[in-house]
Amino acid sequence: MxxxxxxxxxxxxxxxxxxxxxHDVGLSVYPGEVTALVGDNGAGKSTLVKCISGIYPIxxxxxxxxxxxxxxxxxxxxxALGIEVVYQDLALCDNLDIVQxxxxxxxxxxxxxxxxxxxxxxxxxxxxxxxxxxxxxLRQLVAxxxxxxxxxxxxxxxVLWNSRVVILDEPTAALGVAQTAQVLELVRRLADNxxxxxxxxxxxxxxxxxxxRIAALxxxxxxxxxxxxxxxxxxxxxLITGGRxxxxxxxxxxxxxxxxxxxxEAQ
Amino acid sequence: xxxxxxxxxxxxxNLGTLLRYVHVHGATSxxxxxxxxxxxxxxxxxxxxxxxSVGLVxxxxxxxxxxxxxxxxxxxxxxxxxxxxxxxIEVDRLRAARVGLGGRILEQYETERPPxxxxxxxVQPLARFIRQMRSSVPDDARCVGSGLAVAGMVRREDxxxxxxxxxxxxxxxxxxxxxxxxxxxxxxxxGNHADVCALAEHARGAxxxxxNVIYLYGDVGVGAGIVxxxxxxxxxxxxxxxxxxxxVNPYGRPCSCGSRGCWETxxxxxxxxxxxxxxxxxxxxxxxxxxxxxxxxxxQAQHALRQVGDxxxxxxxxxVNIFNPEVVIFGGTLRDVYLxxxxxxRSRLNAVGLPACRxxxxxxxxxxxxxxxxxxxxxxxxxHLLDDPLLS
Numbered sequence: 001m002x003x004x005x006x007x008x009x010x011x012x013x014x015x016x017x018x019x020x021x022x023h024d025v026g027l028s029v030y031p032g033e034v035t036a037l038v039g040d041n042g043a044g045k046s047t048l049v050k051c052i053s054g055i056y057p058i059x060x061x062x063x064x065x066x067x068x069x070x071x072x073x074x075x076x077x078x079x080a081l082g083i084e085v086v087y088q089d090l091a092l093c094d095n096l097d098i099v100q101x102x103x104x105x106x107x108x109x110x111x112x113x114x115x116x117x118x119x120x121x122x123x124x125x126x127x128x129x130x131x132x133x134x135x136x137x138l139r140q141l142v143a144x145x146x147x148x149x150x151x152x153x154x155x156x157x158x159v160l161w162n163s164r165v166v167i168l169d170e171p172t173a174a175l176g177v178a179q180t181a182q183v184l185e186l187v188r189r190l191a192d193n194x195x196x197x198x199x200x201x202x203x204x205x206x207x208x209x210x211x212x213r214i215a216a217l218x219x220x221x222x223x224x225x226x227x228x229x230x231x232x233x234x235x236x237x238x239l240i241t242g243g244r245x246x247x248x249x250x251x252x253x254x255x256x257x258x259x260x261x262x263x264x265e266a267q
Numbered sequence: 268x269x270x271x272x273x274x275x276x277x278x279x280x281n282l283g284t285l286l287r288y289v290h291v292h293g294a295t296s297x298x299x300x301x302x303x304x305x306x307x308x309x310x311x312x313x314x315x316x317x318x319x320s321v322g323l324v325x326x327x328x329x330x331x332x333x334x335x336x337x338x339x340x341x342x343x344x345x346x347x348x349x350x351x352x353x354x355x356i357e358v359d360r361l362r363a364a365r366v367g368l369g370g371r372i373l374e375q376y377e378t379e380r381p382p383x384x385x386x387x388x389x390v391q392p393l394a395r396f397i398r399q400m401r402s403s404v405p406d407d408a409r410c411v412g413s414g415l416a417v418a419g420m421v422r423r424e425d426x427x428x429x430x431x432x433x434x435x436x437x438x439x440x441x442x443x444x445x446x447x448x449x450x451x452x453x454x455x456x457x458g459n460h461a462d463v464c465a466l467a468e469h470a471r472g473a474x475x476x477x478x479n480v481i482y483l484y485g486d487v488g489v490g491a492g493i494v495x496x497x498x499x500x501x502x503x504x505x506x507x508x509x510x511x512x513x514x515v516n517p518y519g520r521p522c523s524c525g526s527r528g529c530w531e532t533x534x535x536x537x538x539x540x541x542x543x544x545x546x547x548x549x550x551x552x553x554x555x556x557x558x559x560x561x562x563x564x565x566x567q568a569q570h571a572l573r574q575v576g577d578x579x580x581x582x583x584x585x586x587v588n589i590f591n592p593e594v595v596i597f598g599g600t601l602r603d604v605y606l607x608x609x610x611x612x613r614s615r616l617n618a619v620g621l622p623a624c625r626x627x628x629x630x631x632x633x634x635x636x637x638x639x640x641x642x643x644x645x646x647x648x649x650x651h652l653l654d655d656p657l658l659s
Contacts, residue, residue, distance in 0.1 A: 131634065177559040181606045185632055209609035209630075229625055232614035 004067060006031045006196040007052070007083070007165050012061035014044075014051055021047045025061070025222045027215055029165055029196040034187060035225075036207040037200045039217030040240055045200050048217070049167055053085045054078040066164075082164035088173060090154040094143035098135065099123045101142050102157040126160045127152075130189055134182065148179025155186055159195065166190055167198040172206050184210050204233055218243035223250050278314075279655055281306065285314050286323055286344075287653045290369055291470050294343035296329065315342055322409065323349055323368065323656055344369035351648035352400070352413040353641040354393050356380070356441070357460065358433050358486050359550060361389060363396035365404070366645035368411075368652075370471055372638060374400060386428075386439045394448035411652045412454040414644035416463040417441060418488065423505030426457035432523035433488035456647035460484060461508055462499065463643030464598055464633070465492025470646060472634040477593040481586055482633075483510070485601035487549060488523070489531040495590060511535070515582060533578035536600055542571035554600040558607035576608025580615020587620045587628055594629045598639065602632045 005028035014022040022044050029035050039045050050056045052063070054072040063070055065081050072078050078085075092101050099116070102123045108115040123138050132152055135145075142150060151171055158166045168187060172180040188210045191197045201207050207214060208228060215225040216239035223243045226235075231248075238245035244252065272280070284304060289295050295303075300311050318324045326340045346367030355362040357380065364375035376396045380389060397413075404410075419431020426442025442457050449455070458466075465474070465482035474480040480494040489511030493500040500507050511531035512524055519528030520538075532538060540548050543557045544567050560568035583595055597605035605612060609630070616625060633639055651658065 177555055177562055177603075177607070180562070181603065181632075184606055188631065204610040205607060207610070208613040209606050227626075228613060229617060229628065230622075232617055233610040234614070 005029055005064075006066060008064040009048075009052070010062050010064070012048070012051060012063075013059045014047055014056060015059055021220050022051070023221045025217070025220070026225070027222065028213075028225065029198055030213070031164070031196050032191055032194050033212035034191045034197045034199050034210050035213045035215055036211035036228075037198055037215050037217065038202070038204075038207060038236065038240055042219075043217040043240075044220040045217055046169070049085060049169065049198070049200065052078065052167065053083060079161065082162060083167070084158035084161065084163045084165070085167040086151075086154045086158050086169065086171065088169045090150055092142045092150055092154055092157075095141065097139045097141050098145075098153055099138050101153060102126070102160055106161070122160065123156070126156050129193070130156060130159070130186055132156065132186070146179065147175050148182055151175065151179075151183050152186060155183075155190070159190060163195065165196040165198065167200070169200045170202070171199070172201065172203065180206070204236065207236070208233065216240055216249075218250065221250060224248045279657060281310070282314055282318060282656045283653055285311070285342075286318060286656045289324060289342055289344045290649065290653060293369060294341050296339040296341050297326075298339035300342060315340075318342075318656060321657065322407075323652075346371045347373070348405070348408045349411060349652075350404075350408060351411050351645040352397055353644035353648070354397075354413065354415040354445070355460065355640040355644055356389055356393075356415070356417045356434065357640070358418055358488070361392055362641060363393050363400070364641040364645070365400045366642060368649065370467075370642050370645065372641060374403070375641060376400075383435055386436060386441055386444050390441070390444045390448045393445065397449060410453055412456065412648040413449070414463070414647035414649075415441070415445060415455060415457045416460045416640045416644040417457060418460040418486070418490070420506045420509065421457050421459050423501060426455065429506070430524070433486070454648070454651065456650070458644065458647050459490065459492070459505070459508065460640055461490035461598075462492040462501070463647060464635075464639040465494060465596075465643070466499065466646050467635055467639040467643035468596055468598075468633055469494050471642070472639065473596050473631045474594050479590060479592040480594055480596070481590060481592045482596045482598055483583075483601055484598040485511075485531075485535060485604070486551075486599045487531075487536045489535055489601070491586070493590065510582065510586060513582065513585070515578065530578070530582045534575050534582065534601070534604070538578075539571055539575045539604065542574055543568045544571075551600050551603070554603050558603050561607060572604065572608045573611050575604055576611030577615055579604065579608070580612040581619060583612065583630075584616045584619030584625075587616065588624050591624045592628055594631055596631050596633055598633045605630065605632060 007029040009027045012022050012025040037045050051058050054075045054077050063072060099120050103119050108119050120138055134149055171183050187199060211228045213227055214236055216223045223239045235245040239249050243250040297311050301308050323345055324342050325345055326342050329338050329341045346369040349368040350365050353364045353366045359380055360377055361380045362377040365373045367373050378392050417428055419434055420429045422429055428436050428439045428441045430437055446455050461484040464484055468474045468482055469480055478497040482492040484490050491508040491510040493508050512529045514528050515530045516528035520532045521527050522529035522532050536549055536554055539557055540553055557568045561572045635642055
């Protein structure tokens with residue numbers, strides 16, 4: 001496997017007002033690998049992704065992309081680097097067709113008119129490179145697609161732009177069994193084509209089915225980032241729920257670190 | 268005693284190498300062939316002309332390369348004109364296809380195979396499919412032979428099906444029966460279903476570029492196609508890869524092979540459906556229904572999937588320790604079981620697999636899906652042509 005990470009975060013801190021959401025978080029994303037980002041609700045997964053994609057500014061820490069330290073101030077900076085995010089809501093427009101959706105906001109033009117032919121060819125080429133066979137026509141309205149097909153279009157949209165890192169937020173949530181299988185195979189194929197993939201999921205089967213590495217967040221801290229060939233399901237569950245498992249994870253908390261929040265007794 | 272191969276032998280070998288390259292990789296420019304095959308440009312030109320003259324490849328100017336200079340001609344296999352018939356006898360299905368050089372399925376047919384169907388009854392529909400396809404073949408097309416995949420143990424030399432417990436056949440001369448029903452249609456090569464699927468995935472699917480591959484195929488039974496060190500593991504008589512009959516549980520259930528506690532009694536379709544309380548049913552849809560029910564929170568289905576996943580992980584761990592593969596592919600209904608129980612399977616594999624053996628193993632689902640058997644069966648038929656393209 002590749003030795004140098006494509007994207008590396010170190011010591012990321014992020015607070016919203018008085019609430020510190022991310023504490024000293026590190027994450028490495030390697031090309032050709034799926035890195036699963038797991039954690040309980042509120043552990044900071046979405047915040048971390050929004051920091052990577054330039055939606056939230058970070059308070060501290062460094063982001064390294066292909067070995068160079070970079071500053072990501074806006075989603076535009078992230079896409080310029082080749083980082084694309086597929087959010088849970090997919091952000092597709094029902095009233096547009098597949099090609100229009102894939103190029104929305106970044107349309108190809110030839111002179112002052114849209115270059116429909118090139119866009120259609122690029123969209124078709126991208127879907128073929130992902131071995132997508134479930135879509136009949138590229139000119140179908142997105143409204144007519146099933147959940148799995150929508151997810152496929154959203155993912156294809158993310159890889160259309162010579163992306164290097166694709167972040168997928170719960171891509172299989174709310175899909176049926178056959179479509180979940182197709183989307184998982186698509187996620188795997190993205191990485192096998194050489195992209196760095198970050199998969200956020202609550203479903204441990206999905207995580208183990210496609211991941212090479214698993215990063216577990218616990219209350220805003222990175223409990224551990226481990227290879228999927230070195231851990232068991234129960235260890236990951238322990239990392240998610242307790243932040244540690246055996247010699248993996250965060251150091252044990254000492255009682256002296258707890259703040260007394262008993263009402264009426266604070267001086 | 269000769270010192271080395273003659274010039275003619277070298278030329279035939281090179282012809283085969285070039286043809287094999289475009290057969291596996293599809294249309295390739297002459298410039299790339301020169302790089303990949305390590306032959307000089309004029310040799311590639313001469314070999315290509317010779318293959319064109321016997322109608323195996325064609326050459327054309329590429330559309331646009333976007334680069335300066337005269338574009339290199341693109342060599343592509345004559346998929347429409349050179350083809351093989353591919354047949355597959357599976358537990359619940361009979362399938363037939365016409366596959367073009369380059370591994371492209373040109374047309375395909377399938378029908379159900381009711382349980383207990385005998386050899387003669389199974390051969391008839393396959394022969395009918397072939398007659399049907401033969402009538403639509405263009406006049407200038409050339410058939411290089413036929414390949415058959417059988418979900419059972421097949422004797423390499425004559426295509427005798429020694430034992431196919433899931434189909435219910437013992438010592439059945441399927442090869443001769445099919446040849447007789449087909450009449451004249453060239454050579455018939457027969458292989459085991461999991462073996463030919465492994466062949467197809469290795470050549471053009473999820474295991475491209477891997478020299479050590481285990482393809483597990485599961486339905487009612489479980490078999491493996493194994494590639495070790497770049498070569499197919501066939502065994503002495505062609506019967507290797509019967510991993511479904513590794514005894515994993517000596518106190519387990521009786522197996523259709525006559526033994527007890529074979530791996531397939533713990534991970535086959537019957538085991539999953541029995542544990543899920545759906546005894547008596549069978550087929551891919553039923554397996555999907557169990558995975559679906561487990562996803563929706565049915566605790567019995569979840570338990571069934573977890574238990575089958577556990578056993579699957581144990582067995583895969585053993586195979587990984589023995590073969591140290593780069594990739595393990597879960598085919599047939601094991602694909603759905605893998606995707607639905609990956610947490611169990613990975614955890615077991617990580618617990619029983621030796622760290623050095625398992626550290627680089629990739630677990631994958633097939634890329635060619637159910638087409639793998641047909642593409643692989645055709646591969647058996649193309650093998651003779653690729654060994655010596657001038658042999659007619």
